[in-house]
Amino acid sequence: xxxxxxxxxxxxxVIARRKNETAPIYVRITVNGKxxxxxxxxxxxxxxxxxxxxxxxxxxxxxRILNNELDSIYVDIVECYKQLRKESKFIxxxxxxARYLGTDNNQATLLGLVDYHNGKMKDVLTEGTLKNYRTSTxxxxxxxxxxxxxxxxxxxxxxYSFIVDFEQYLRNKDNRLSKQELNNNGIxxxxxxxxxxxxxxxxxxxxxxxxxxxxxxxFSKYSRPFLSPNEMKELEEIKLNTDKYKxxxxxxxxxxxxxxxxxxxxxxxxxxxxxGIDGNKWLSFYxxxxxxxxxxPLLDKALEILEKYSDYDNSNKLLPVxxxxxxxxxxxxxxxxxxxxxxxxxxxxxxxxxxxxxxxNGVPIETVSKLLGHTKLSTTQIYARVMEDKLGxxxxxxQSILNTDARNVS
Numbered sequence: 001x002x003x004x005x006x007x008x009x010x011x012x013x014v015i016a017r018r019k020n021e022t023a024p025i026y027v028r029i030t031v032n033g034k035x036x037x038x039x040x041x042x043x044x045x046x047x048x049x050x051x052x053x054x055x056x057x058x059x060x061x062x063x064r065i066l067n068n069e070l071d072s073i074y075v076d077i078v079e080c081y082k083q084l085r086k087e088s089k090f091i092x093x094x095x096x097x098a099r100y101l102g103t104d105n106n107q108a109t110l111l112g113l114v115d116y117h118n119g120k121m122k123d124v125l126t127e128g129t130l131k132n133y134r135t136s137t138x139x140x141x142x143x144x145x146x147x148x149x150x151x152x153x154x155x156x157x158x159x160y161s162f163i164v165d166f167e168q169y170l171r172n173k174d175n176r177l178s179k180q181e182l183n184n185n186g187i188x189x190x191x192x193x194x195x196x197x198x199x200x201x202x203x204x205x206x207x208x209x210x211x212x213x214x215x216x217x218x219f220s221k222y223s224r225p226f227l228s229p230n231e232m233k234e235l236e237e238i239k240l241n242t243d244k245y246k247x248x249x250x251x252x253x254x255x256x257x258x259x260x261x262x263x264x265x266x267x268x269x270x271x272x273x274x275x276g277i278d279g280n281k282w283l284s285f286y287x288x289x290x291x292x293x294x295x296x297p298l299l300d301k302a303l304e305i306l307e308k309y310s311d312y313d314n315s316n317k318l319l320p321v322x323x324x325x326x327x328x329x330x331x332x333x334x335x336x337x338x339x340x341x342x343x344x345x346x347x348x349x350x351x352x353x354x355x356x357x358x359x360x361n362g363v364p365i366e367t368v369s370k371l372l373g374h375t376k377l378s379t380t381q382i383y384a385r386v387m388e389d390k391l392g393x394x395x396x397x398x399q400s401i402l403n404t405d406a407r408n409v410s
Contacts, residue, residue, distance in 0.1 A: 255349030
């Protein structure tokens with residue numbers, strides 16, 4: 001039964017596991033002297049087994065049935081070995097066994113990959129990010145069921161056409177899973193998560209190449225709203241009649257002067273206030289989104305707001321931060337009162353900090369990136385718009401330098 005110098009298959013009866021007068025048949029696979037074995041789930045009378053021939057004795061009906069079954073298993077295991085060699089895989093007795101039993105990576109499925117990812121990443125990714133992956137999973141399952149008429153798909157079967165078909169499925173308004181319509185960037189986010197999953201499969205060596213190799217994820221560029229200095233002043237000075245509006249306005253303005261995201265503001269406590277290297281009060285915390293450590297020196301306007309809520313709710317919380325939905329609803333209503341014709345959300349305050357408060361006042365983009373808690377400078381560059389008045393001042397300053405140089409030369 002030797003098929004090559006390093007590969008052997010042996011059938012044997014394990015008497016130690018006997019039941020009455022029968023015992024199970026095991027198959028032993030040996031590669032390069034290392035072996036593994038497993039039960040075939042077949043039992044045969046002990047006195048009817050030939051240990052030397054590894055076959056049932058005689059020509060009875062039962063003996064012929066067992067020997068034919070063993071011949072078939074032998075051929076299947078040899079075929080698994082040949083497949084692994086053809087695929088240039090690192091071959092061991094275990095990998096041959098896994099291929100035969102269907103538990104190797106060639107049997108890995110898309111939803112199996114999703115479960116692996118979400119299980120491994122539950123302590124690494126934030127709940128918000130995991131929630132996004134769960135939403136993408138719902139769309140993947142719906143696509144598999146409605147488009148492919150399948151409950152799952154092997155990773156090896158996923159190609160470029162699968163991605164294109166999935167994108168078109170997402171673009172069809174009839175396939176949306178909620179009342180909210182998916183725009184292009186929302187669709188691309190789902191595609192991007194699928195791409196990350198396939199990259200993980202490559203790293204795990206579950207597949208040899210990512211089907212996204214020739215696919216371009218195309219996000220639409222759009223203008224990110226932010227408040228001008230005049231709009232900020234109007235928002236700060238407007239007289240509001242209700243506490244909920246006052247609280248939301250103050251929290252929004254605090255974000256404008258610190259760059260904090262909604263979730264980071266919500267989690268602030270008095271323990272996050274420290275004294276910086278300059279002896280002044282700073283905020284020190286870890287970003288919820290990427291666990292990046294952030295230290296933000298507190299500007300006077302931000303300190304005034306913290307002082308205003310120093311005894312807020314008799315708790316350790318620094319600010320009266322409502323739910324994200326209420327915050328966004330109320331800040332839109334406040335914008336209407338101020339006659340600010342912009343779609344304000346909590347994130348607009350972060351854009352305002354990056355653009356109006358820091359970059360337009362000459363703060364280097366590297367510093368802004370640190371204050372925002374970005375891990376990559378390219379992320380901060382999204383905010384790096386230059387307002388017209390700053391552009392005018394910079395050119396005027398340049399012209400002054402050029403005129404001075406010209407006079408010195410003459």
